[in-house]
Amino acid sequence: MSSQHRNFIDGDWVESNSGETFENRNPADTKEVIGEYQQSTAEDAEAAIEAANEAADEWAAMPGPERGRILRKAGEILADRKEELTQTLSHEVGKTTSEAGGEVQRSIDIYAYYAAKASDFGGTVKESSSPTTHLYSQSEPVGVAGLITPWNFPIAIASWKMAPALAAGNTVVLKPASLAPGIIRELVEALEDAGIPDGVVNFVTGPGRSVGATVSSSPDVDAVSFTGSHSVGEKVRKQAVDDGKRVQLEMGGKxxxxxxxxxxxxxxxxxxxxxxxxxxxxxxxxxxxxxxxxxxxxxxxxxxxxxxxxxxxxxxxxxxxxxxxxxxxxxxxxxxxxxxxxxxxxxxxxxxxxxxxxxxxxxxxxxxxxxxxxxxxxxxxxxxxxxxxxxxxxxxxxxxxxxxxxxxxxxxxxxxxxxxxxxxxxxxxxxxxxxxxxNEKTTGLELHVPFGGFKDSSSETYREQGDAGLDFYSISRTVYMNY
Missing domain, CATH: 3.40.309.10 (Aldehyde Dehydrogenase; Chain A, domain 2)
Structure with a gap:
């Protein structure tokens, strides 16, 4: 028996304005419907973007260690629920339980990593050529991050996009792949239970032509991170750069x-x-x-x-x-x-x-x-x-x-x-x-080093993971304080 699941917007689980849902089926046994999700519209995506903007200033002003505390708690909740999450992931995308368990553990580790990084986020001090000038930089969030994630590593990729975005003080609108929304819903539930403030994380399911296109083209979204096919990625790039957004694309390989x-x-x-x-x-x-x-x-x-x-x-x-x-x-x-x-x-x-x-x-x-x-x-x-x-x-x-x-x-x-x-x-x-x-297989990645491709595999703008992940979601100001 399947359950009907809602979007998460401004701290509430809500139905789509469309009144319609779509089914998610077990790829090992397609007779089994394992969930129903909202067939969201552009209006739903706009509501999520509005909520993220309204929450942005308060979240950005929260001290990094406090943001890190929430991320750390989310990671602990994921660890407590690892067996359940592993079953969800295997059921939804067909991975073996060994593969699914490894991916869930990676998500747990990512939240622990960026929870610690949130305390370090802030800037650097440099020696000035003037003896009476205090020279330093400040890092701050870019604002609202639109995240469009794939189905093949759904919880890992959503985590390595969302955790650095949140650690740097950004709010998030997340559009998961329609083939794998269930494991992302449980990730959002963990963040909710960890105490993430209303509007900081928003989750909207539905087709790319309405939800994804709205996220990538909205003037109220400041950065877009996408992982998926090259053909779709190029559409996202055009929609994002036409409005001057910061964009990060990872688009496959051979x-x-x-x-x-x-x-x-x-x-x-x-x-x-x-x-x-x-x-x-x-x-x-x-x-x-x-x-x-x-x-x-x-x-x-x-x-x-x-x-x-x-x-x-x-x-x-x-x-x-x-x-x-x-x-x-x-x-x-x-x-x-x-x-x-x-x-x-x-x-x-x-x-x-x-x-x-x-x-x-x-x-x-x-x-x-x-x-x-x-x-x-x-x-x-x-x-x-x-x-x-x-x-x-x-x-x-x-x-x-x-x-x-x-x-x-x-x-x-x-x-x-x-x-x-x-x-x-x-x-x-x-x-x-x-x-x-x-002398290693091409799959399998360390989470604290940059990830990204060359040529048609990537936008070649910003890398993901590690400190590079924070770079995409932040912008710096340099201060000359002459005393």
């Missing part, structure tokens, strides 16, 4: 991992497979292609096929190795790319079929797929698939591998597996990606 002859092939297979097939490949940093030196290419392909054929696919709540896609459209997209790869002449070594029968018919399950004999100009080597599909490309040497790794429109993450120190440093310096991993 992430390579290079495997060199010095690598241990078994280790390389584990690294690439972990980066490709974890979270059903639905990660912007997922490894999508392996660029493998010809000396170890055949061995790598054979061992990768063996590894992939051992992956058990099933409902995330039962903690199989790999859960379902989140939606029918995502499943169809993966199946389409499997067909495209074969049409382009790549060899489908294993997988790529929809999983049916024995209780699977009502879920969005697919076998993880491996292609060999791929060339870098194929669509499966150039386009973001966002599913468990690996393209393996043979190369003749390091320079060839680096060239092909960089020959793509995206630049989010890139990996290298090698025991050659020179190759490691050359790759780190020359890979055209915002995140470079050596």
């Amino acid at each position: 992430n390579p991992t290079v495997v060199m002859p010095s690598a241990d092939v078994d280790e390389a297979v584990d690294i690439v497979a972990g980066g490709c097939f974890g979270v059903t490949g639905e990660a912007c940093t997922a490894t999508s292609k392996a660029i493998v030196h010809e000396d170890v290419y055949e061995e790598f392909v054979e061992k990768m096929v063996d590894h992939v054929e051992s992956i058990e696919v099933g409902p995330g709540l039962e903690d199989y190795d790999m859960g379902p896609h989140i939606s029918e459209s995502e499943l169809d997209s993966t199946l389409d790319y499997v067909e495209i790869g074969q049409q382009e002449g790549a060899t489908l070594e294993t997988g790529g079929n929809r999983v049916t029968g024995d209780g699977y018919d009502d879920g969005y399950f697919v076998e993880p797929a491996v292609f060999s004999d791929v060339t870098n100009d194929m669509r499966i080597a150039q386009e973001e698939i966002f599913g468990p599909v690996l393209a393996i490309i043979p190369v003749s040497g390091f320079e060839d591998a680096l060239r092909q790794a960089n020959d793509v429109r995206y630049g989010l993450a890139a990996g290298l597996v090698t025991q050659d120190l020179t190759e490691a440093h050359e790759f780190a310096n020359r890979a055209e990606a915002g995140i470079v991993k050596v």
Whole structure:
């Protein structure tokens, strides 16, 4: 039995002006409706923006340590509810319970991190060239932050946007992806229970064309942070910059991992497979292609096929190795790319079929797929698939591998597996990606360092996470105090 859930505006849980709702279904069993959410309108978004503006001055004036106390309490509440949140996340997006639990823990850690950072937020003191001048800077919030978040890491990404925004003294209007509003609702409930003042956090569900477009284009929103597809991100960028807003966009990737002859092939297979097939490949940093030196290419392909054929696919709540896609459209997209790869002449070594029968018919399950004999100009080597599909490309040497790794429109993450120190440093310096991993899978991020991409993966304006996360949500004033 599903429940109907409301928007959170100005400290109250309210229904949309539309009087309409939309259903959220279990991707492992689409017969099950797990929640109903408000089909909000532009008017609802405007009400949330108005509430955020009315609360902005009081929240900004609250001392940083006090804001940090509220964030710390929210993190403690999330920790107390971790098991429940893990079940919600797995139920809603299809992740295995292990993957969902890791994401929830990341959200807990983010709130703890920015709770501490809130006490440090303020500015710096510098020595003046004048002996009678006290020279210092002050940091202050930009105002109202509009946050548009994706479905693939819903609570983690909402947290790494919202926590620094709140720590810096901004108020927030949050529009979650319609495929994953439930876990964000529970995050907002934790902030409410932690004592967040009315209007500081506002949560509005509904379509991007009404809610998202209003948030990104409203003159009463000062900064917009978006994570999602490149096509939607470009629309958000135009809407935001036309009004002179500060904007931050992270927009996907096509992430390579290079495997060199010095690598241990078994280790390389584990690294690439972990980066490709974890979270059903639905990660912007997922490894999508392996660029493998010809000396170890055949061995790598054979061992990768063996590894992939051992992956058990099933409902995330039962903690199989790999859960379902989140939606029918995502499943169809993966199946389409499997067909495209074969049409382009790549060899489908294993997988790529929809999983049916024995209780699977009502879920969005697919076998993880491996292609060999791929060339870098194929669509499966150039386009973001966002599913468990690996393209393996043979190369003749390091320079060839680096060239092909960089020959793509995206630049989010890139990996290298090698025991050659020179190759490691050359790759780190020359890979055209915002995140470079050596002897690690491309997925998985530390929360206290900057996150963001190059090229079409990012607006290349501001980074997320760590101190860089605070930079986006703050602006500085320099004071010369001549005494």
